[in-house]
Amino acid sequence: MASRRPVQREGVVTIADVARHAGVSTSTVSYVLSGKRAISATTSARVHASIRALGFHPHAGARSLASKRSSVIALVLPLRQGMHLPVLMQFATAVVTSARTYHHDVLLVTADEGPAGLRRVAAGALVDGLVLMDVEMHDPRVPTLRELERPSVLIGLPADADGLTCVDLDFHAAGAVCVEHLAALGHREVALLGAPRVVYERDTGYAHRTRDGFTDAARRLGLTAHAQPCEEHSDAVTAELTALLARHPDLTGLVVHNEAAVMHVLSTLRALGRRVPEDVSVVAICPDELAERCSPTLSSVQIPAEDVGRQAVDLLMRKMDAEAVPDATLLSPALTARTSTAARM
CATH class of the missing domain: 1.10.260.40 (lambda repressor-like DNA-binding domains)
Structure with missing residues (x-):
């Protein structure tokens, strides 16, 4: 031998x-x-x-x-208006990297084909399962997912998640944590600059959940709160923020949930003569690398793309092996205080 x-x-x-x-x-x-x-x-x-x-x-x-498997999973990520590609690619990279640890490749599906696209991808032996992103509160793909023979996992949480497997950051809690941080520093009037208007109109889950968490926490803590969409481009951010501060001159706390607008918000505040954090404290929901790149560095809730992507793949592999998995896995938000927030002067 x-x-x-x-x-x-x-x-x-x-x-x-x-x-x-x-x-x-x-x-x-x-x-x-x-x-x-x-x-x-x-x-x-x-x-x-x-x-x-x-x-x-x-x-x-x-x-x-x-x-009897293809060793391929599909990542369904329709690229639509108002989506911030750098953050989306962090999620996609996490899914691909995690899939490789299971010796699976990833088919990236970027067209906005809705339920018909899911049926097309799941037909035959093309993929073993699906991971879906950009989940809407009343997502038209949900009924189809319940009918498909292929297992699936959503990165996001629709309003009706019965019979589905979902994983995401707890965006409702993330919005609340930002308000609680500002309230603890003595701020009594705060505002949320959220995702672009088209994201809310599309009924995207993470945007609505953050806004609800922000307003619920402000109401509970007795703060005066304002919430509005925020576009991504410099001119729009300048116009929106200038008008907001003119309407609410006592506003001293800002929560920004729009990665593409963060830098424009800070530059607009400087142009208006508002010092950060002496005049206005700013906290963001964004990747740590963006928060640390800003001047001043941003207090922020990290978007855990790597953890979410890894858990999505782990859950899908367990479903493919007929294991029981939880219906919803929501990661608790963690706020890191940096130099953009301070006690109200």
């Missing part, structure tokens, strides 16, 4: 290397991988031990024959 020592060679480990290491023929290794012929448990175990020892990665076609 051949030695069980790892094969010392450069390049990719082949099926022939596995066969030599296990002391069997290459056809036997192929049968173990494909399941086309019954192989004894002892021989099969020996082949799998050699695969692990050598770090062999079977061809996707062989894996799918053995498992």
Whole structure:
């Protein structure tokens, strides 16, 4: 019998290397991988031990024959107006990276095809499951997801999540945490600059949940609160923020939930002679790298794209293996205080 020592060679480990290491023929290794012929448990175990020892990665076609799976999952991410691509790509990268740890590839679906697109992608053996983003409160894709044979996970939380598997940041709690932070610093009148208007009109879940959390917390704490959409471009931000401060001269706290507008908000405040944080404290819901790049650095609630993407894939893989999973997984927000917020002067 051949030695069980790892094969010392450069390049990719082949099926022939596995066969030599296990002391069997290459056809036997192929049968173990494909399941086309019954192989004894002892021989099969020996082949799998050699695969692990050598770090062999079977061809996707062989894996799918053995498992009846394609080893591909779909990430459904319709690219629509008002979506901030850098943050979306953080989520997409997290899904792809996590899928690779399960030896799965990712099919990125960016067209806004609605329920028909889901049925098309899920038909046949193209993908093993689906991860969906940009979830609306009353998402028209939800009834179709309940009917599909392919398992699915939503990054987002619709109003009716019965029978679905969802994972996301708890945006309602995130909006509340921002208000609580400002209230603890003595601010009594605050405003939310939210997502672009088109995002609210599309009924996108995260935007509505943040706004609801903001207004609920302000009401509970007895603060005067204003909430409005905020566009992404400099001129629009300047006009909207200038008008807001003119209408509410006692406003001293701002919550920004629009990554693309953050820099424009800070530059507009400077142009208006409003010092941050001496005159206006600003807290944002955004990635840490953006908050740390600002001047002053922004107190912020981190958007945990990596954790959400990883958990979405983990949940999908568990569903594919017929394991029980929770209906909704909401990550608790964590606020990091930096130099953009201070006690009310």
